[in-house]
Amino acid sequence: MxxxxxxxxxxxxxxxxxxxxxxxxxxxxxxxxxxxxxxxxxxxxxxxxxxxxxxxxxxxxxxxxxxxxxxxxxxxxxxxxxxxxxxxxxxxxxxxxxxxxxxxxxxxxxxxxxxxxxxxxxxxxxxxxxxxxxxxxxxxxxxxxxFMGEGVTREPVREGRVRGSLFLPPGYGPFPAIIDLYGTGGGLMEHRASLLANHGFVTMALAYFSYEDLPDNLAGLHLDYFREALEFLKTHQKVNKERIGVIGLSKGADLAVSMATFLPGIKAVVSISGCNANSFTPLHCGEFVMPCLMFQGEKIKFTEAGELDISESMDDPSDPNNHESIIPAEKSPAAFLILSGLDDKNWPSATYMEQIVARLRDHQKNVEYQCYPGAGHLLEPPYFPLCKASHHKLSGMPMLWGGQTKAHAKAQEDAWKKIQNFFSRHLKGTDTIKSHI
The missing domain is CATH 2.60.40.2240 (Acyl-CoA thioester hydrolase/BAAT N-terminal domain)
Structure with missing residues (x-):
């Protein structure tokens, strides 16, 4: 600056x-x-x-x-x-x-x-x-x-069915690009995408429901929508179409993994507090439909403050009955970075991390991972304060996310460095920042 x-x-x-x-x-x-x-x-x-x-x-x-x-x-x-x-x-x-x-x-x-x-x-x-x-x-x-440094610009994306925002670094490019996905809160979240653009990436914050003319709920998700977003990004004059990654948090994380598995041209994936199976709603993938991992209503709990705790209610992806919902990430040529917190109260993302890492390693795939003690579900860029619980738009109720203030803060700082280093290595071919944890 x-x-x-x-x-x-x-x-x-x-x-x-x-x-x-x-x-x-x-x-x-x-x-x-x-x-x-x-x-x-x-x-x-x-x-x-x-x-x-x-x-x-x-x-x-x-x-x-x-x-x-x-x-x-x-x-x-x-x-x-x-x-x-x-x-x-x-x-x-x-x-x-x-x-x-x-x-x-x-x-x-x-x-x-x-x-x-x-x-x-x-x-x-x-x-x-x-x-x-x-x-x-x-x-x-x-x-x-x-959130936007000097020379970074924002362009609304309304291309066909695709809705979102594009953040462009200063200069002619072509730059490596990242698609940024959030979870079941819906709408358009731009803060992480805008910050990533300051580090030399064209970044698209991609909405996929509850935004403008998109569906107002998760039902009927189609992989073709994400394919259109990827193809749009590849055709942008500032984008190096050979160097595209995707990052997702929560439901956005399993969508990121699904994109890298079923869509060509994604080189690097960051999954934050994600699941190794397709979650909450079936994903239509052209000629087949991937079933979803669900939760058991009788296992839902409430805290004394009335916050919804679904951390023990999700079905187990390792159960043979749920085999078809597991995303076959080993089919992807992409490199993976999997991040989770041990105090995640939304779902057991640390267990899901172990399962997907084991699957990728069994197939000699490029995977890095980190599980943070004391970190909750909402691992954001550094210096955002911990949100242990908040109103959830889709459920209409307060949702428990977990986390311990100081440990969560340190995890966010370290995770942000890992994310930048990972994308720099796999999309730029360089290292940028040293991790300290």
Whole structure:
């Protein structure tokens, strides 16, 4: 990005609301959402106790907040990259991005999403005297976190039956391309696709139900729809049609695997919290229909808070009765990256991962995998806060997703690096970022 966009954004409140000489510096002042956070405080008294408060208001007006408790060092300074947060706040220890991933909604069951990726989220930081209750305001700052970097453009896709959005990196290309699929919430999710475009991929966020004139439910999914999307992508002038991948989360993950299995021309697949079988609804594949893995209603549970827990209600893909619903991924020439969390409360994605990895390895296929302790179902790009449960549009009820805040945050950060490295190797022929877990 331009140096102007990386300039730290600093605001010191008016006299009377601030302690003289205290400064709060957040760097960069404008950045991409998946970039690390740097925050420094100067001008405190040695050993002074303060609280750092972070706030973000989403597009629907929902407020997300976090608070961390700190003690200034002997020089009266704090730096999140080396200063540990104390007990009693939203996180503890040395956590430079803790203010972001520990955000919690004021209203229960709200999930932080970005509907319009053309505008940034604004983070508001404030430093206060003492710990609890918060004392006088010492300093404040803000940071804009964008989803589309300089030169990245967005094009709506309405080609035949295909509906979605295309994110194009700056330059003439041709670039490697990725199709991005989400799950049973339906609609169009663009935040991951827009962030991937900043890393040099043409990325298509693809809707497949409950969007514009598409069907309003999952029933009657046809592989031909995804074939049309793939063919459209191959014909785009900025796309290298020999270097196309697909990424999916939840139901989108088993669709991604099905695309790579039955459609030609996909070189790399990332499955996040997915199943190794076709799930929830039959998939029409031209001359045959792949049956679906279902769940048993009597095994559905509810938490004390009334959240729907279907984690133990899904049929077992390894049961011989469900053999025809298993996706024969070994027929695909693509490379695979399978990611899951051990605290996934939507379904046992770690078990599904083991099954598909074993199947691929038995056939000497190229597969990488990672299962994260403490991670839930909704593994998003880094610094999105954990959503343990939220209202689910299709079911009309609150759904349990699982996850432990800090472990889930670390998993998302590592998974994002793995995803970028994987696609870079198999679609660009290069490595980009080192994984740290």
């Amino acid at each position: 331009l140096s102007l966009l990386r300039r730290p954004l600093l605001f010191v409140p008016r006299s009377g609301r601030t302690m003289s000489g205290v400064s709060l510096r957040v760097s960069p002042g404008r950045c991409l959402y998946d970039e690390p956070l740097q925050l420094q405080v100067r001008g405190l008294s040695p050993g002074q106790d303060v609280s750092l408060r972070t706030a973000l208001t989403d597009e629907a007006g929902e407020l997300f907040t976090s608070v961390a408790l700190y003690r200034a060092d002997s020089g009266g300074e704090l730096e999140l990259s080396r200063s540990p947060a104390l007990e009693g706040g939203s996180y503890t220890g040395v956590e430079p991005e803790g203010p972001l991933w520990s955000l919690e909604p004021q209203t229960p069951l709200r999930r932080l999403l970005k509907k319009d990726v053309r505008s940034p989220f604004q983070l508001r930081f404030s430093l206060h005297q003492a710990h609890c209750p918060p004392g006088a305001l010492l300093a404040a700052a803000a940071q804009d976190r964008s």
